[in-house]
Every structure is written in C-alpha cells, then in structure tokens.
Amino acid sequence: MTGSAAFTPQEGGHGRELQWLGTAPCASRLLRRERRAPLALVSHAALCSADDLSDDDPTRTPNPMSVRVRFAPSPTGYLHIGGARTALFNWLYARHTGGTFILRVEDTDAARNSQEAVNVILDGLRWLGMDWDEGPLTADATGPSKGDRGPYFQSQRKENYARRVEALLSRGLAYEKDGAVRFRMTREPVLIRDLVVGDVTRALTDREEADPDFVIMRSDGSPVFHFVNVVDDLEMGITHVIRGEDHLSNTSKHVALFQAFGVEPPKYAHIPLILNADGSKMSKRDDGAALAYYTENGYAPEAVLNYLCLLGWSPKDGREVIPLKQLIADFDLPQILRHNARFDHEKLKWMNGEYLRAMPADRFYELSVHTLARAGVDTNRFPTAYVKAALDTCMGKLRILTELPAYGGFYFTDPVALDAEAKAALTPEARERLKKLRDAYAGLAEFSAANLEAALKETAKSLGVKNGVLVHPARFACTGRPSGPSLYHLMEVLGQDRVLARMDAALAV
RNA sequence: GACCCUAUCGUCCAGCGGUUAGGACACCGCCCUUUCACGGCGGUAACCGGGGUUCGAAUCCCCGUAGGGUCGCCA
DSSP, rough: OHHHHHHOOSOTHHHHHHHHHHHHHHHHHHHOOSSSHHHHHHHHHHSSSSHOOOOOOOOGGGOOTSSSSEEOOOOSSSSHHHHHHHHHHHHHHHHTTOOEEEEOOOOOEEEEEEEEHHHHHHHOOOOOOOOOOOOEEESTSSSSSSSSSSBBBGGOHHHHHHHHHHHHHHHHSSEEEETEEEOOOOSEEEEETTTTEEEEEEEEOOOHOOOOOEEEEEEEEOBOOOHHHHHHHHHTOOEEEEGGGGGTHHHHHHHHHHHHTTTTOOOOEEEOOOOOTTBBBOOOOOOTTBHHHHTTOOOOOHHHHHHHHHHOOOTTTOOOOOOOHHHHHHHGGGGSSOOOOOHHHHHHHHHHHHHHHHSSSHHHHHHHHHHHTTTOOOGGGGGGHHHHHHHHHTTSSSSSSGGGGHHHHHGGGSSOOOOOHHHHOOOOOHHHHHHHHHHHHOSSSSSHHHHHHHHHHHHHHTTTTOOHHHHHHHHHHSSSSOSOHHHHHHHHHOOOHHHHHHHHHHOOO
C-alpha cells in the first residue's frame, strides 16, 4: 500500500505548541500596555503579501514532522464567510505550530467550475492576508503551483483516485454495482476522536443500517467527495483536518476509508458553524454571507480577520482587538468552542472602527481613496496634499469606510448639495448672521483653524449669540449636512476661496 | 424517521464544584465637546426546564425541550 508511505506522523507540531504557550503570556502583557502600536502592525501584516509573513520567518523551515493542514474549498463563485473562517483557523494553526498551510481546490464539479470562481477564492484569501505554502499560484487548474504534493486541483488528480479505487477493489474492500463502485462500510459504530468536540461515537442511522455501503466512484467513472477528500488528505500528508461541524457525521466514513487504506486517520477538529443574527442558517443570499460583501462595503481586512477568529474562539484573557502576531501566538485548537455562533454585524463595525482609527495614515488614505472612487468621487482631480489633509479630518470618525462619501465627500464636490435639514436651518435670521461671519472670514489674512475659530467667536460675541448659533449655519453652508469633521479644521482644509463661495451659495438659495 | 453536536445577558465570549456570575458589542443615563465620533463614569440585562450526584452545581450525570448538522452516483 502506497498509502502508509505517503502518510506522515502527526505528533510533530506539539513541541512547538508548548514553546508558544510558554511565551504567550509574556507577550500579551507587553501588548496590553501599548495598544496602538501593535494595531498598526496588524494592518501592515494583513496588507503585505504572503511573503512578508512566511518566507522570511525562520520558524517556517520545512519540517517533515510538522503540522500539515489544508483548506479545500469548492469553487462555487463566492467565498462563504464560514469558509473564510475555516481557512483562517487552518491558517492560524499552521502559523502557530510552524506547520504548512495547503490550499487545495475541489473542482470536481465541472458544472460550476471556472477560473473566475477559483479567483474569487484566491482573491478572498489574499485579501484577508492568508498566504498558502502549497497550492495553486493561479486560477488555472493546469497552471503553476507551489509545493511537491500537487497537483492541487482535484480535476488534475484523476489517476490517483482511479488507482485508489483499484486498490480497494482488488482487496475486496469495495465492489461494483450498477456500474458504480461502492465501499464496504463497517456496520460498527465508529469512534471519532475530535480535538474540539471530544470523542464521538457515530452509530449508523436507520437508512444506513439498511445499506451501510456508499458509492465512492460513480458509474461515469468520477469519484465522489468523501472519497477524493480522503485520498487527497492521505496523499498530501494532512495531519489535522480542521473543518466545519457539518462534516462531523460524515467523518465516520472518512475514518473507515483511512482504515481501509491501512493508515491512521488525521486528527480532526470540527469547528462550530456561523449563523445569521436570528440564528438561522447562513445561506448564499443572506447579507454578509459572502466575503465579497466585506471587501465591497468598507471593511478593513484586518478587522474582518480579527472579528472572524473571535467567533468560536477567544484568548483566555478577554482581549478582543488583537494584533495578528498575537493571534498567531495565542491561537490553539483546545480553546475552540463547540457551539455555533451568530454573526453580529454591529460588533464587526465597531471592530472595524477600531482598526480604522488605529491604522497608519497612509493605509487610511489608500482605503479611503478606493472607497471614494467606488462611490463616484474622484479625488485625482485634487492635489495630493489637499486630499490627505481632507482625509486627516475624517480619520478616526468612521466605523466603516462606506460612511466616508457622505461624511467627507463635500471636500471633493462643488457645489455642495444642501440637505433638507440644512435648508430648514437657514432661516432669514440665520442667513443674516452667516453673512456677518462670511464677511469676517473674507477679511482673514491667514485662513487657519485657529483664526477661523477666533473670528467666529468674535462674530458671535458682537452679535450677542452663542457660538453654536454661527457654527451650525457655517457647517451647513460648507458641507451641506448637520454633522461631519471638526468645523474649523474642515474650513481650513477647504480654503478661503471655497468657504466664501459656499457661504455665498448658501446665502443665495 | 434515525444518527451526531450544542445550550450563560439581545449578540460574541469568561467561568471549568464554593464568584455580589465577569468582559466586549448593542442599548439607556451623565461628563467631555463647534457637529458627529472617540474617550471617561454609571446603568439595564443571562446560567432552557425537570430530576439526580454532592455539605455545596452555571459547572458532573440522566431525561425532556429547543437549535444546528448528517444520513445522495452534491460538495
């Protein structure tokens, strides 16, 4: 049996785990002191391509005894958020143990297989900052890949499956019926030793009782999922199978198959599922079910990644905003919960805001310009210094980037559209006062926030009104809306010409 | 129908035989403040039900109930 030779021992990773456990508490103490700085590291790390986290890292020296985990998605055209978390747990475990993270594409279903669909997966993983040590380099099934256990597309592994079916057939462990090949499944309950769920004894269901055997190769010669999954895991030397709990019941089949091939099955870790906010199953149509929802709706990948790993897992000390490096150091299988989690969009938004606030300015500019462009706001028409100054007044004020066009879009739109509230606020009396302020501003030699503030307060004083009486009409005139960045700073960025012009426009309405 | 998993504030997590059941998001007050946020302070809010075991149960066991998953020539 070539199977036993191909299979690698599974204990290798544990020495490393102990080391990590030993160093983690110390590191976390350091990090709690300085929350800001480590956060910056996260965004940086998530931004960088795979190489930053992998190839330079001395702990990543290939080790035949180490952990080998895989993410094996089917290219369905979208990357489910639950799938992304499964990938994340595998990736974190690999990085935590110094093991190998493998990406394998289960493209056996030709009907819904396309390069676009594969790209959705590759891009999704890259967006989150997850790099794979072995797997495809492009979406082309026949294209280049890295790793010596390929091909990494199931569509390219047909001979392996045929050979394995033959092996089972020749030993009487499988048989042909109606042109299909069926595996002789044990009738005894199967013990599944799960690292998350514990020991599970899976008995046969009533239907299985009637006929426990199952098809491993269809009459058209194509192998079925349970079979290819096991064969690939075996031949790729997978040591730990970390996957959704929806596969737990089927694991008895996989264990039986491994035994038929004469090898110990890998260690299993079935992780809980992600449900909708109302507890229902998250299906393709639900908002936020696809990773693309987050890439397109103003989320920072580092925040999504952080939030995702807190669904079903948490560090012992209750920290929630956790730098990626710390996540890798702390992550481990035994701490994974056994019950499903509901996805809380509000909390993700909060966390996204935390990351947006703490990230380096350049990173914020990059994300912002991209978001504005998507909203039809072209920042390229403005000097870079102006764009940066404008965005500086917005940084720290948003939870998700998609709030930006409404929040700071006025910097790049002329004339500004006054909303209903703004128009209502510009009463004849308010206009009169605004006119006074406009004239005061027209006479300013240096249009700085400090001068603007002083001039406004002076004007208010001479009018005998509170500052707010002038502040609000001024804000409406300049931005068209009741809320936004700091008024004086926003006006400084806008500059004298724009501010006066906008005040004139508001007075003319 | 059978099999498997699960069950602490509305939500995400702490808890692992003895706690005033803790934190975070959200929510509600107050403070800060030119708006909106941030931040600070305070508050509302939970052990699914019933039996055991034990001096003592959110923690262990059993039964119910509820939710989720699985029983394909889908993946």
